[in-house]
Amino acid sequence: MAANSQIRYISRDFNNIRAELINYSQTYFPNTYTDFSPTSPGMMFMEQIAYASDIMSFYLDNQIQETYLQYARQYDNLYDLAYMFSYKPKVTGLATVDIDVYQQVPAITSGDEKIPDYNYALLFGNNTSISSPAGQNFIIQDAIDFSVSSSNDPTTVSVAQITANEPEYFLLKKTRKAISGTVNTTTFTAGAYQQFPTFQISTTNIGGIVDIFDADSNQYYEVNYLGQDLIYEGVKNTNVNDPNNFSNSDDTPYILKTKSTNRRFTTRFLNESTLQIQFGAGQPLQTDELITPNSDNVGIGLPFEQDKLTTAFSPTNFIFTDTYGIAPSNTTLTVRYLTGGGTNANVNAGQLTNINTSTVNFVTSNISNTTLAQYVFDSIVVNNPIAAEGGQDGDSIEEIRQNALSNYNTQLRNVTADDYLVRALSMPAKFGNIAKAWTQKPNATDPNTTLDMYVLTYNVNQNLTTASTSLKNNLKTYLNQYRMIGDTVDIKDAFIINIGIDFEIITLPNYNNSEVLAQCITALQSYFEISKWVINQPIIIRDLTVLLDNITGIQTVQSLTITNKAGTTSGYSRYAYSIEGATQGGIIYPSIDPSIFEVKYPGTDIKGRVVSLGAGSYAVGGGASGIGSY
Numbered sequence: 001m002a003a004n005s006q007i008r009y010i011s012r013d014f015n016n017i018r019a020e021l022i023n024y025s026q027t028y029f030p031n032t033y034t035d036f037s038p039t040s041p042g043m044m045f046m047e048q049i050a051y052a053s054d055i056m057s058f059y060l061d062n063q064i065q066e067t068y069l070q071y072a073r074q075y076d077n078l079y080d081l082a083y084m085f086s087y088k089p090k091v092t093g094l095a096t097v098d099i100d101v102y103q104q105v106p107a108i109t110s111g112d113e114k115i116p117d118y119n120y121a122l123l124f125g126n127n128t129s130i131s132s133p134a135g136q137n138f139i140i141q142d143a144i145d146f147s148v149s150s151s152n153d154p155t156t157v158s159v160a161q162i163t164a165n166e167p168e169y170f171l172l173k174k175t176r177k178a179i180s181g182t183v184n185t186t187t188f189t190a191g192a193y194q195q196f197p198t199f200q201i202s203t204t205n206i207g208g209i210v211d212i213f214d215a216d217s218n219q220y221y222e223v224n225y226l227g228q229d230l231i232y233e234g235v236k237n238t239n240v241n242d243p244n245n246f247s248n249s250d251d252t253p254y255i256l257k258t259k260s261t262n263r264r265f266t267t268r269f270l271n272e273s274t275l276q277i278q279f280g281a282g283q284p285l286q287t288d289e290l291i292t293p294n295s296d297n298v299g300i301g302l303p304f305e306q307d308k309l310t311t312a313f314s315p316t317n318f319i320f321t322d323t324y325g326i327a328p329s330n331t332t333l334t335v336r337y338l339t340g341g342g343t344n345a346n347v348n349a350g351q352l353t354n355i356n357t358s359t360v361n362f363v364t365s366n367i368s369n370t371t372l373a374q375y376v377f378d379s380i381v382v383n384n385p386i387a388a389e390g391g392q393d394g395d396s397i398e399e400i401r402q403n404a405l406s407n408y409n410t411q412l413r414n415v416t417a418d419d420y421l422v423r424a425l426s427m428p429a430k431f432g433n434i435a436k437a438w439t440q441k442p443n444a445t446d447p448n449t450t451l452d453m454y455v456l457t458y459n460v461n462q463n464l465t466t467a468s469t470s471l472k473n474n475l476k477t478y479l480n481q482y483r484m485i486g487d488t489v490d491i492k493d494a495f496i497i498n499i500g501i502d503f504e505i506i507t508l509p510n511y512n513n514s515e516v517l518a519q520c521i522t523a524l525q526s527y528f529e530i531s532k533w534v535i536n537q538p539i540i541i542r543d544l545t546v547l548l549d550n551i552t553g554i555q556t557v558q559s560l561t562i563t564n565k566a567g568t569t570s571g572y573s574r575y576a577y578s579i580e581g582a583t584q585g586g587i588i589y590p591s592i593d594p595s596i597f598e599v600k601y602p603g604t605d606i607k608g609r610v611v612s613l614g615a616g617s618y619a620v621g622g623g624a625s626g627i628g629s630y
Contacts, residue, residue: 012057018050069401076271078400083268086224087407089400091272092205092341095180095391097384099130099352100173101144104160104379106372107167116157116170119367120376121146125359127183127210130382132351137340138178138388146172147363151433151458151465178352178384180391181207181340190214193329195281206275207338209267214331220263226280226324230481233259234431256431256474258481264325272394277335280325345391352384414482417441417451420489424453427478432471433457435464438494438535438594451487454494454535454594464530464598466493494535495595496573498565500605501528503548504558506613511553513610519551524606528599535596539588558611562588565605572600 011020025033025042033042066077069085082089101124108117124144131137149155153174160171188199212220221231234254265279357380367373395403414420417439424437436456455475459465467475472491479489501524507516527547545557566576575595582589590597599605 012054012061014050014054017053018047021046021050069404072401073397075397078397079269079271082400082404085404085408087400087404088267089269089395089403091269091394092207092339093390093392093394094207094338094341095138095345095347095388097138097178097347097352097388098386099138099140099176099178100383100385101140101176102171102173102379102381102383103146104169104171104376105146106169106376114167116172118147119364120373121172121363122377122380123147123361123363125361128359129183129356130178130352131354131356132347133354134347134351136180136345136347136351137182138180138352139183139338140176140178142176144174144176145363146174149460151460151462154460178388179207179338180345180388181338183210183336184339185334185336188333188335190328190331190333193283193327195327196278196324197327197329198276198278199333199335200270201275201277201335201337202273203339204273205339205341206269206273207341209275209277210336210338212265212277212333212335214328214333216331218263220265220279220328220333221261223264223266226264226266226278229260229262229264229325230258231261231264232478232481233257234428254431254474255470256427256477258477262326275337279327282324282326283329341391342393343391345388347384347388349384349387352388353382355380355382414479414484414487419482420451420453420479423479423482424455424475427475431474431478432467434467434471434475435530436494436533436535436596440594451489453489453491455491456494456496456535456596462530463600464496464596466496467491495575495591495593497575497577497590497595497597498572498600498605499539499579499597500563500565500599501544501560501607502563503544503560503608504611505548505608506555506558507553507610508555516551516553517608517610520548520554520608521606523547523551525599525602528597528602528606530598533596533598535594536590537596538590539597541583541586541588565600573598 007024008020011017022036025046026036036043065071066074067081069078069081072078072081079089103122105116105118105120107114109115122144123146124140126141126143128140128144129137130140145153146155156173158171158173159167160169162168184203186201190197209222212222214220223229223231233256235257262280262282265277268276268278270276357377360377360380362373362377414423421437421439424434427434434455435458438454440452440454442450442452455467455472456464457467457471475491476489483489503520503524505517505520507513524544524547527544539562541560541562544560548554548557548560562579564577564579565572566574568574577591577595579588582591588597
């Protein structure tokens, strides 16, 4: 090579590299080689070099591009990048649907009336399978116990058969969420001990792991990362299981507990059809996974044990062990996993009618009348009253990008008041249903981080009621895992203001007054449906009059009045409220104390009538607001 030659590094494609090679030869070897015709041997070598350089440049650019989440295009790389942002991509979308499950039970006499004999109630185990005639399979993940009824799990009772003017059989009905998919079982042999053993499931449309047990019936629990040793566990709400926190309220079927476990695993998708299962590195005979932190063992795994003053400790790894849970060895692992989903999982209403009864048993085992028991067992019926929807293919390239970025920003921590609000509403229903929640600081100028959370739940009739002690304890346990260490959250009861609506309308000529009036009542019932209302939401009277004015056949709304309904003897809230005093500028404001308006009995508390012109007028008052005990 010529001394002091000038080399340009900006040429990256075939034509530019070829031109640079020609220019380099002409500049530094003008007398050595002069034949630059397309057919010359020298040009052949130059073009081959340009060709190879262009390919290398392309792959280098592609590899750099694949290291950025915003630009990567290969699924394997996108999966790796997504996990760096703590997002687990979905390779299939499971359809969901409400399933009605029915069974008959015989009637027994209690006092002067006939009631269902719950000795013949059935228990449907977890992951009960149902299917359509076309072969689409769904599973009901939560167990169904017909002997229990609560606000979160109500049992609808109706008369099924009548003999001699008295009920002979009652029909029990429960509703559950079902997801599309099939539970599959596979086994893995864990041989001699090794750190962080991994196993792979290779198939299509993997929905996730159901459970993992070893040969000694020890269960391994899935966690988000191996350093996480705390999991949630549900314990049935009975006096035997928790005599201190037990309450007779029906809004909390299960008590929420946290449990520290050293048998855990994590999963990650390597690609669209491969799910990797990874365990920790601890040996079964090691005990450091069960150590309680104290001054003698915190940080014992630090190199050289030089200084603990500036060490960043984690409560999930306080002794700096590298085991991250037990690694199974010399055993057989039985893994149940879910497959299914996709667009084919969306089925029409009334198609899911076949049930696998292998997981169904009687709640009471000592039933003597086997003939009656068989009749009850054969009475099981399932059906989906609405179509199953939500089934879709896995995340697309762009969905992985956006979901990973979104997941990174959330951090699974409660920082703002809205974070606590959404987290409370997301608590699984079996631990109690938080129907309404509201968060606020008791003093906006107070530098302390105390936060007041006001909550309400539903009763068996889907009306609002205050939360039981058990439900509040579950919520406290649930929020504690996401709470910032300096935050204090006080869980309180919100106030319920029951209201009624009275209105008068004038109809257009040639319209049926009864039909128009019925449409008005239906529209108001839909407007005040409690699922659409939140705590501290005001009532805007103009919205109600506009709603009625838009109904076909309405000439004008003559009057509309909101009244307070209070008194426990009448079935309403114990708190009375001055509607007139809370009305300002055509808006009825809730109390300063967090409260919510509720039409408790929409069938009777919304009343209307048709009047003639000039029959009345509408007025709005004003003043201060306040809640009083009734």
